[in-house]
Amino acid sequence: MQKASITDIAEMTGLSITTVSRVLSGKAKQYRIGKQSQEKVREAAKKLHYVPNHFAANLRTGKSSTLALIIPSLNNPFFAGIASEINTELRKFNYITIISDSDENVEIEKMELLQMTARNIEGLIIVPCGDQWEHIKEIQDQGIPVVCIDRYFEDLDIPYISTDNYEGAYKATQYLIGNGHSRITCIQGVQTSTPNRLRVKGFTDAMKEAGHEDINIVGDDFTFQNGYLETKLLLQQKQRPTAIFTLSNTIAMGCMKALKEENIHVPNDISLITFDDHPYLDYLSTTLSCIAQPVSDISKIAVKFLLSKIQNKDINTSQVLLKPSMKLRDSIRKIN
Amino acid sequence: MQKASITDIAEMTGLSITTVSRVLSGKAKQYRIGKQSQEKVREAAKKLHYVPNHFAANLRTGKSSTLALIIPSLNNPFFAGIASEINTELRKFNYITIISDSDENVEIEKMELLQMTARNIEGLIIVPCGDQWEHIKEIQDQGIPVVCIDRYFEDLDIPYISTDNYEGAYKATQYLIGNGHSRITCIQGVQTSTPNRLRVKGFTDAMKEAGHEDINIVGDDFTFQNGYLETKLLLQQKQRPTAIFTLSNTIAMGCMKALKEENIHVPNDISLITFDDHPYLDYLSTTLSCIAQPVSDISKIAVKFLLSKIQNKDINTSQVLLKPSMKLRDSIRKIN
DNA sequence: CAATCTTGTACAAACGTTTGTGCAAATTTT
DNA sequence: AAAATTTGCACAAACGTTTGTACAAGATTG
Numbered sequence: 001m002q003k004a005s006i007t008d009i010a011e012m013t014g015l016s017i018t019t020v021s022r023v024l025s026g027k028a029k030q031y032r033i034g035k036q037s038q039e040k041v042r043e044a045a046k047k048l049h050y051v052p053n054h055f056a057a058n059l060r061t062g063k064s065s066t067l068a069l070i071i072p073s074l075n076n077p078f079f080a081g082i083a084s085e086i087n088t089e090l091r092k093f094n095y096i097t098i099i100s101d102s103d104e105n106v107e108i109e110k111m112e113l114l115q116m117t118a119r120n121i122e123g124l125i126i127v128p129c130g131d132q133w134e135h136i137k138e139i140q141d142q143g144i145p146v147v148c149i150d151r152y153f154e155d156l157d158i159p160y161i162s163t164d165n166y167e168g169a170y171k172a173t174q175y176l177i178g179n180g181h182s183r184i185t186c187i188q189g190v191q192t193s194t195p196n197r198l199r200v201k202g203f204t205d206a207m208k209e210a211g212h213e214d215i216n217i218v219g220d221d222f223t224f225q226n227g228y229l230e231t232k233l234l235l236q237q238k239q240r241p242t243a244i245f246t247l248s249n250t251i252a253m254g255c256m257k258a259l260k261e262e263n264i265h266v267p268n269d270i271s272l273i274t275f276d277d278h279p280y281l282d283y284l285s286t287t288l289s290c291i292a293q294p295v296s297d298i299s300k301i302a303v304k305f306l307l308s309k310i311q312n313k314d315i316n317t318s319q320v321l322l323k324p325s326m327k328l329r330d331s332i333r334k335i336n
Numbered sequence: 337m338q339k340a341s342i343t344d345i346a347e348m349t350g351l352s353i354t355t356v357s358r359v360l361s362g363k364a365k366q367y368r369i370g371k372q373s374q375e376k377v378r379e380a381a382k383k384l385h386y387v388p389n390h391f392a393a394n395l396r397t398g399k400s401s402t403l404a405l406i407i408p409s410l411n412n413p414f415f416a417g418i419a420s421e422i423n424t425e426l427r428k429f430n431y432i433t434i435i436s437d438s439d440e441n442v443e444i445e446k447m448e449l450l451q452m453t454a455r456n457i458e459g460l461i462i463v464p465c466g467d468q469w470e471h472i473k474e475i476q477d478q479g480i481p482v483v484c485i486d487r488y489f490e491d492l493d494i495p496y497i498s499t500d501n502y503e504g505a506y507k508a509t510q511y512l513i514g515n516g517h518s519r520i521t522c523i524q525g526v527q528t529s530t531p532n533r534l535r536v537k538g539f540t541d542a543m544k545e546a547g548h549e550d551i552n553i554v555g556d557d558f559t560f561q562n563g564y565l566e567t568k569l570l571l572q573q574k575q576r577p578t579a580i581f582t583l584s585n586t587i588a589m590g591c592m593k594a595l596k597e598e599n600i601h602v603p604n605d606i607s608l609i610t611f612d613d614h615p616y617l618d619y620l621s622t623t624l625s626c627i628a629q630p631v632s633d634i635s636k637i638a639v640k641f642l643l644s645k646i647q648n649k650d651i652n653t654s655q656v657l658l659k660p661s662m663k664l665r666d667s668i669r670k671i672n
Numbered sequence: 673c674a675a676t677c678t679t680g681t682a683c684a685a686a687c688g689t690t691t692g693t694g695c696a697a698a699t700t701t702t
Numbered sequence: 703a704a705a706a707t708t709t710g711c712a713c714a715a716a717c718g719t720t721t722g723t724a725c726a727a728g729a730t731t732g
Binding site: 003051052053054055056058059064073074075077080081083084087088091096097098099100101103112114115116117118119120142224253256257260278279280282283284285286 | 339387388389390391392394395400409410411413416417419420423424427432433434435436437439448450451452453454455456478560589592593596614615616618619620621622
């Protein structure tokens with residue numbers, strides 16, 4: 001069974017290619033194609049198992065019905081969740097999503113982006129993995145709508161949707177302080193990323209306001225390894241912190257592994273809070289308190305932004321920060 | 337900056353479109369294009385920021401450099417892991433992957449498949465979500481290589497790569513039995529899926545061989561909810577099982593939630609083992625024993641299969657089962 | 673120096689759509 | 703019944719590539 005084309009249908013029905021195309025692309029009324037002809041075309045299409053060739057159509061129209069999503073890692077449940085949401089959301093609007101993970105590597109990110117522009121993507125949702133933005137800006141300058149989520153660039157006119165990272169970190173820190181903690185170590189992620197900067201700032205501000213001048217920030221990557229290593233190092237200090245604040249779920253996992261190896265109990269020996277929620281957090285040996293991001297909302301708004309930009313082409317960039325919520329579980333001990 | 341086409345390069349260099357195309361598609365030698373011309377073309381391409389239009393190329397060649405991956409849910413870390421592996425693996429071969437999740441819904445699966453064939457995919461890797469295979473077989477009959485992973489259809493000539501589910505379940509059950517358990521409840525997933533059937537069979541066989549005729553199998557879905565509900569029900573029985581065997585990580589999570597709500601401790605009150613591994617399992621209140629599937633190997637072999645099929649077109653279907661490994665943690669108590 | 677071979681390049685068709693335009697036939701209006 | 707309008711459809715160009723073929727100029731051979 002060879003692939004049937006519009007031409008085959010034209011032959012079968014005795015109508016012209018033009019007419020067939022118009023019926024099949026839903027422009028029958030617009031071009032006043034007769035009811036009977038419409039029927040014939042549709043029937044033949046069904047009979048021949050016609051599937052339109054998007055490549056040909058796109059070549060003609062320049063529209064690919066394809067959107068791109070680039071995230072740092074599908075293996076991170078936080079991003080996988082976003083990917084899933086966006087994927088199903090876009091499907092509703094008849095777009096196909098090509099997802100790709102940059103593996104937290106700017107070079108891969110650039111390569112992927114190139115690949116994707118070669119496929120005439122109509123829009124891009126990206127969680128940029130570094131502090132380089134030129135290649136992303138370039139896409140936007142080519143007239144392709146771009147939305148950053150989670151991580152973004154503050155002073156650029158690229159729209160973004162993210163969590164209010166400052167507030168999240170600020171409140172989490174306040175909460176720790178409220179429970180008597182003053183020696184708190186923050187294990188951060190990629191230093192140049194905006195969310196990380198804001199989280200660190202939130203942490204720092206809260207500490208300073210409480211009069212704690214000894215501010216401890218370590219780490220440099222949103223990875224399991226980073227969390228693991230930094231925690232290992234931490235634990236070798238003569239004076240250990242009473243609480244740890246990890247800036248991502250991956251860091252938290254690495255941290256927990258190290259704690260476990262050193263036989264340190266949460267929250268008795270040390271308190272722990274992290275950015276990012278995950279279902280598993282509820283079942284950990286100590287259920288883990290976290291600052292949860294509104295993943296679903298972020299995804300949906302991102303899609304809405306993108307689609308409206310694709311349709312209207314108005315370039316009023318919007319930048320949105322959603323409120324995080326703090327989920328308190330059992331990983332924080334009141335001391336003093 | 338408008339998109340530059342091959343024509344622009346032709347004009348800029350004074351060469352013909354043909355020549356430009358041949359240089360850019362790496363067929364310079366084959367068609368004996370002079371060194372100088374090659375240089376000129378490449379230079380101009382760089383200067384114009386030329387990005388080839390895949391749609392046009394594909395229209396001409398019929399090759400899309402696009403492969404499709406359909407999984408039941410990106411939110412399931414097990415599948416997200418597979419997606420990630422396959423994505424990065426395929427990128428190495430210059431293929432783009434379009435991923436989509438069927439949300440465990442056959443109708444969506446069919447729709448997606450249609451969308452994908454419209455995009456001239458060159459191959460398909462799928463974790464089928466139901467017991468319907470006609471639409472998948474049809475793809476293969478159209479000459480598009482297909483590989484099933486994880487879930488598959490036994491008596492069809494569609495190649496598959498999966499875990500030896502029977503053995504995994506058999507050994508896990510044996511292990512439970514070896515630890516003195518006889519009242520074991522198995523919470524299964526989608527009953528019609530092959531892995532589920534084989535896992536159930538492994539469970540049943542092991543039970544029977546041990547002389548335990550009272551075989552308890554409940555549930556009907558690879559979901560959190562199913563695990564939760566079935567566990568809730570289980571716990572209301574007068575005589576509770578001493579061990580639970582969940583057939584997926586999602587089911588396990590639901591199960592754990594129910595156990596926790598009822599204040600039942602693993603492994604003191606009840607033992608637990610599950611199919612599928614996950615990093616978090618190591619940090620749970622009780623670290624969870626599991627039958628781990630060789631995700632990475634499965635993904636890589638699937639890709640290898642697919643690519644060799646695309647290249648050779650030989651249709652000798654291969655069907656591979658990889659050995660699972662049992663990861664023993666602390667969730668199983670020796671009784672009696 | 674004619675015949676042959678090699679080298680380097682260009683022409684033009686084709687892939688499957690979409691769409692501006694044109695033009696009969698049917699219908700309505702005058 | 704002629705003129706004007708509406709209805710229904712087709713022609714042909716275009717999108718950006720790839721590729722079979724053709725062909726001129728230079729190099730090699732006899």
